[in-house]
Amino acid sequence: MRRFVPYIVVLFLACVPLWLGDPYILNAFITTGIFTIGAMSLNLLLGYTGQLSLGHVAFFGIGAYVSALTSLGFDVELFERFHVVHEPWPVVYGFVLAIVFAGLCGYLVGKLSFRVRGAYFVIVTISFAEVVRLVALNWVDLTQGPLALTNIPPFTLGLPGIGYVNVYGKIGNYYLVLGVGVIAYIVIKHLVESRIGRAMVALKENESVAVSVGINVTRYLVLAAVVSAAIAGASGSLYAHYLRIIDPDIFLFLYTVTMVIMVITGGKGTLAGPVVGGALFGATPVIVRSFAAPEVQWILYGAFMIAIIFVLPQGIVPALERWLARAPAKAERIAPQPSVSAE
Amino acid sequence: MSEFLQHIANTLILGGTYALLGIGLTLIFGIMKVVNFTHGELYTFGAYFVFLVVSVLGLNFLLAIPVAILAGLLLGGVIELLLLRPMRGADIDTTMLVMIGAMIVMQNSEQLVWGGVAKSVSTPFPETPLVIGPVSVSYLRVFVLAMALLLIAATYILINRTKLGKAVRATFQDRDTASLMGVNVQAIYTATFAIGSSLAAAAGALLGPAYVISPHMGDIASLKAFAIVILGGLGNITGATIGGFILALAEELGAGYVSSGYRDAMGFLIIIAVLLIKPTGLFARAERIG
Numbered sequence: 205m206r207r208f209v210p211y212i213v214v215l216f217l218a219c220v221p222l223w224l225g226d227p228y229i230l231n232a233f234i235t236t237g238i239f240t241i242g243a244m245s246l247n248l249l250l251g252y253t254g255q256l257s258l259g260h261v262a263f264f265g266i267g268a269y270v271s272a273l274t275s276l277g278f279d280v281e282l283f284e285r286f287h288v289v290h291e292p293w294p295v296v297y298g299f300v301l302a303i304v305f306a307g308l309c310g311y312l313v314g315k316l317s318f319r320v321r322g323a324y325f326v327i328v329t330i331s332f333a334e335v336v337r338l339v340a341l342n343w344v345d346l347t348q349g350p351l352a353l354t355n356i357p358p359f360t361l362g363l364p365g366i367g368y369v370n371v372y373g374k375i376g377n378y379y380l381v382l383g384v385g386v387i388a389y390i391v392i393k394h395l396v397e398s399r400i401g402r403a404m405v406a407l408k409e410n411e412s413v414a415v416s417v418g419i420n421v422t423r424y425l426v427l428a429a430v431v432s433a434a435i436a437g438a439s440g441s442l443y444a445h446y447l448r449i450i451d452p453d454i455f456l457f458l459y460t461v462t463m464v465i466m467v468i469t470g471g472k473g474t475l476a477g478p479v480v481g482g483a484l485f486g487a488t489p490v491i492v493r494s495f496a497a498p499e500v501q502w503i504l505y506g507a508f509m510i511a512i513i514f515v516l517p518q519g520i521v522p523a524l525e526r527w528l529a530r531a532p533a534k535a536e537r538i539a540p541q542p543s544v545s546a547e
Numbered sequence: 548m549s550e551f552l553q554h555i556a557n558t559l560i561l562g563g564t565y566a567l568l569g570i571g572l573t574l575i576f577g578i579m580k581v582v583n584f585t586h587g588e589l590y591t592f593g594a595y596f597v598f599l600v601v602s603v604l605g606l607n608f609l610l611a612i613p614v615a616i617l618a619g620l621l622l623g624g625v626i627e628l629l630l631l632r633p634m635r636g637a638d639i640d641t642t643m644l645v646m647i648g649a650m651i652v653m654q655n656s657e658q659l660v661w662g663g664v665a666k667s668v669s670t671p672f673p674e675t676p677l678v679i680g681p682v683s684v685s686y687l688r689v690f691v692l693a694m695a696l697l698l699i700a701a702t703y704i705l706i707n708r709t710k711l712g713k714a715v716r717a718t719f720q721d722r723d724t725a726s727l728m729g730v731n732v733q734a735i736y737t738a739t740f741a742i743g744s745s746l747a748a749a750a751g752a753l754l755g756p757a758y759v760i761s762p763h764m765g766d767i768a769s770l771k772a773f774a775i776v777i778l779g780g781l782g783n784i785t786g787a788t789i790g791g792f793i794l795a796l797a798e799e800l801g802a803g804y805v806s807s808g809y810r811d812a813m814g815f816l817i818i819i820a821v822l823l824i825k826p827t828g829l830f831a832r833a834e835r836i837g
Contacts, residue, residue, distance in 0.1 A: 254640075256640050256643065316819075316823060317822075319822075319823065319826075320822050320823075320826055322639055322640075323576070323580075323582045323639060323643070324777070324822055324826060326582060326643065327582075327770075327773050327777065327818055327822070328818065328819060328822055330770060331770070331774075331814075331815035331816075331818045331819050332815075332819070334770060334811070334812070334815050335812050335815045335816065335819075338808065338809060338811060338812045338815075341808065342806065342808035342809060457766060461647060461651060464644070464647065468644055497659065499655040499656075499658045499659040500655075500659065502651055502652075502654075502655040503651070503652050503655045503656060503659070505651060506647075506648040506649065506650070506651030506652035506655070507648065507652055509644065509647070509648040509651075510630065510645050510648035510649065510652075513641060513644055513645055513648070514633065514634075514645075517641065
């Protein structure tokens with residue numbers, strides 16, 4: 205029975221625009237969906253390998269900027285000698301390049317920062333994100349700095365030679381985000397249920413034992429970082445072409461925190477966790493906006509995250525599963541098994 | 548040359564408060580092993596407290612600073628009792644997430660209370676700067692440096708020369724033995740966190756009036772404090788002091804001779820470089836965390 209839950213959820217989500225007329229709520233669905241994809245990618249690192257990357261927004265922002273610049277074109281001088289001009293390309297190429305470029309950055313950051321662990325790793329990743337933000341803010345020729353990149357074209361689907369279709373409007377973007385989300389979910393599911401995924405979990409549980417049975421630690425961690433960064437880059441690209449304007453604030457620590465809250469409240473190391481956390485986090489502003497200012501909403505999120513860590517340290521999804529399975533004996537240290545296909 | 552001397556003067560003044568920020572965090576992150584994201588919020592809190600006392604209540608600026616430090620001490624103690632004491636024994640990532648939650652709550656509370664517009668504090672010092680040869684500095688900044696040095700010295704004496712300091716050092720060297728020797732270990736945890744927090748509040752109370760005060764000033768302060776602690780080696784107070792001045796020097800020279808837009812990038816580049824080349828910090832005893 206439980207294996208049908210993801211299909212039911214996708215079917216339900218696919219029907220939403222058919223009956224939902226309110227553009228504000230549809231907008232909330234789309235932005236929540238984009239950040240949920242980011243959270244799913246963060247979960248791969250945070251939940252499955254146990255590495256708390258707090259610079260995750262860097263990959264999201266890099267994806268957004270790469271995609272936007274590919275489709276807008278640019279004209280910059282490098283080192284006052286080389287003149288680089290790029291003519292606008294169709295958005296689909298931007299999307300692909302965003303994934304490739306973010307993945308490449310994930311590789312570099314992974315190679316460098318997995319030399320250190322724990323708190324040091326966290327601080328290196330935050331530092332990376334801040335450096336990227338400062339570059340986006342100061343490299344005005346390329347990024348327009350604080351003036352923001354504007355007039356970013358809407359997403360296009362298509363292939364060279366056949367033609368392109370623009371994805372205008374909320375409904376088109378909704379299905380686009382849903383489609384990318386489903387693909388990201390499937391990629392992550394296959395990855396964590398493979399040998400590679402088991403190696404990652406082994407690393408998280410006990411690194412020395414994992415090494416002793418012949419798991420190449422750095423290789424698997426870097427692999428996780430690449431896939432995670434690439435998916436974050438894809439969600440960044442969706443964000444850029446949906447909002448059609450981006451500025452260096454996209455790299456703010458707050459956005460990483462958003463993804464962290466989604467993963468932690470939903471349940472890190474479970475496939476469904478970021479989706480449940482994302483849905484909760486996305487639904488709250490819709491419900492409380494009438495009586496709570498944005499600051500109050502953030503105070504609620506912060507307090508809610510603390511409460512979850514105190515009360516349900518594993519998150520909502522594992523708690524629900526335990527409750528459904530009525531197996532309190534296993535409650536103490538539940539292994540982060542891929543939840544949906546546990547049977 | 549005169550430009551360089553001016554940069555050195557600015558470095559000394561900025562470095563003093565950075566050292567305070569770093570010493571506070573080296574107690575909490577280096578010794579207690581708590582990745583404390585609220586450190587920058589305590590810094591912001593200190594700055595707003597001075598604004599409250601001076602500009603809202605209309606009291607004396609010189610009175611405001613010790614009051615802000617005391618308030619930081621109390622707030623730090625409350626955070627420790629409410630959030631960290633129940634998490635004792637949890638792994639480092641879990642407490643870090645709790646501190647991130649606390650950071651979000653504190654930062655948005657500040658924004659809610661004071662609004663997003665930056666505030667400035669009027670001080671009793673004359674507007675005209677003090678000119679010594681080619682260097683000119685405002686009297687306020689000279690006062691900031693003097694207070695920072697005084698507080699650094701006080702912290703040294705507190706940790707190295709008093710009974711409380713001895714108990715702190717004993718607790719974090721060997722908790723069980725310290726406990727057997729009659730040290731109230733739980734109280735020492737709270738005291739250490741409170742002292743570290745009060746130093747962050749002191750840094751904010753001193754540096755806030757020299758610039759402007761805004762709800763988001765703590766974000767970058769937290770990260771700078773981490774840079775200083777890593778540079779100086781975890782738990783090393785002398786290292787954090789020197790680290791504070793090194794970071795200030797790197798920022799001043801980077802802003803002066805490279806590009807002012809990348810001033811704040813210096814701290815991050817230092818973190819990345821130190822961790823990749825010499826992760827134990829420049830002045831470290833061998834120690835690891837996490």
